[in-house]
Amino acid sequence: MRLIAGSASLCLTTTAAAAPPDTLQQRVAACIACHAVEERRDAYFPRIAGKPAGYLYNQLLNFRDGRRNYPMMTYMVAQLSDDYLREIADFFAALHPAYPPATPGSGANAGAAALARGRQLVLHGDAARKIPACVSCHGAALGGVAPAIPGLLGLPSDYINAQFGAWRSGTRRAAAPDCMADIAGRLAGDDVAALSSWLSLQAPDPAARPAAAGSLPAPLPLPCGAMAGKAAP
Ligand code: HEC
Ligand code: HEC
Secondary structure (H helix, E strand, C coil), rough: CCCCCCCCCCCCCCCCCCCCCCHHHHHHHHCCCCCCCCCCCCCCCCCCCCCHHHHHHHHHHHHHHCCCCCCHHHHHHCCHHHHHHHHHHHHHCCCCCCCCCCCCCEEEEEEHHHHHHHHHHHCCEHHHHCCCCCHHHHHCCCCCCCCCCCCCCCCCHHHHHHHHHHHHCCCCCCCCHHHHHHHHHHHHHHHHHHHHHHCCCCCCCCCCCCEEEHHHHCCCCCCCCCHHHHCCC
């Protein structure tokens, strides 16, 4: 596969000796060091394989342009063009490796009441707090929806908790209206741990793929700039 010429090397180290790799395969090898295709290495490292291409692309732009903050990610994409980031996003979106067995993160300690609350929020939401069901946007099977809503299964509970913390503190942002930031603000403190625990304990269906764009009822229960194809500010 040919790649669009990128100015930056994606070497993991900062030593400048090696010539820039010249295939997409070589470039993404650096990503796989952390986003292992086949096994989850760390409670905070999300799986990226198989997520909708538009979602992955938006996140790469978000790290590059400062709307998400993780220094190593910013470093990896800082010098790359929009076109090249799209090519990387398409590459990972097309991969569908097997899922590893769930690793027990903090979700492993959740009690029955918390798991019941988590399941309730994911499948039905909470009308009193104006929280729509997660399935109403992330798809009935929680496998994500094209072009820009990710699946929620196969993510470590600690990663999910960290993302809700980032939405609440404003260190993770998406195109306005930022529906996930709104939802994060409406959830009670215990709710995040409850839903992340329940989600992390559900076995993903290896055959699941992001649902087609038209499969969600329109309009979405809350507007999301990411799904409207809007450029983030
Ligand atoms: C040193 C480890 C490391 C390397 C190397 C790395 N990443 Fe990441 N990446 C992370 C971590 C950790 C996160 C989660 C950060 C956070 O909590 O927001 C992340 C997040 C992401 C996300 C967002 C995932 C989601 O579900 O929202 C994408 C997309 C991504 N990385 C793609 C890449 C690509 C493409 C490369 C190679 C060019 C790469 N990463 C290299 C550690 C790494
Ligand atoms: C109105 C639609 C909508 C609803 C309802 C919704 N989400 Fe989302 N969610 C999104 C969109 C859009 C994104 C992508 C945001 C971005 O581009 O950063 C997202 C992203 C996420 C992510 C990031 C995944 C990753 O890999 O980093 C998590 C976690 C998440 N949502 C959890 C939830 C949970 C839990 C609920 C239910 C309480 C929920 N969402 C309800 C639209 C929605």
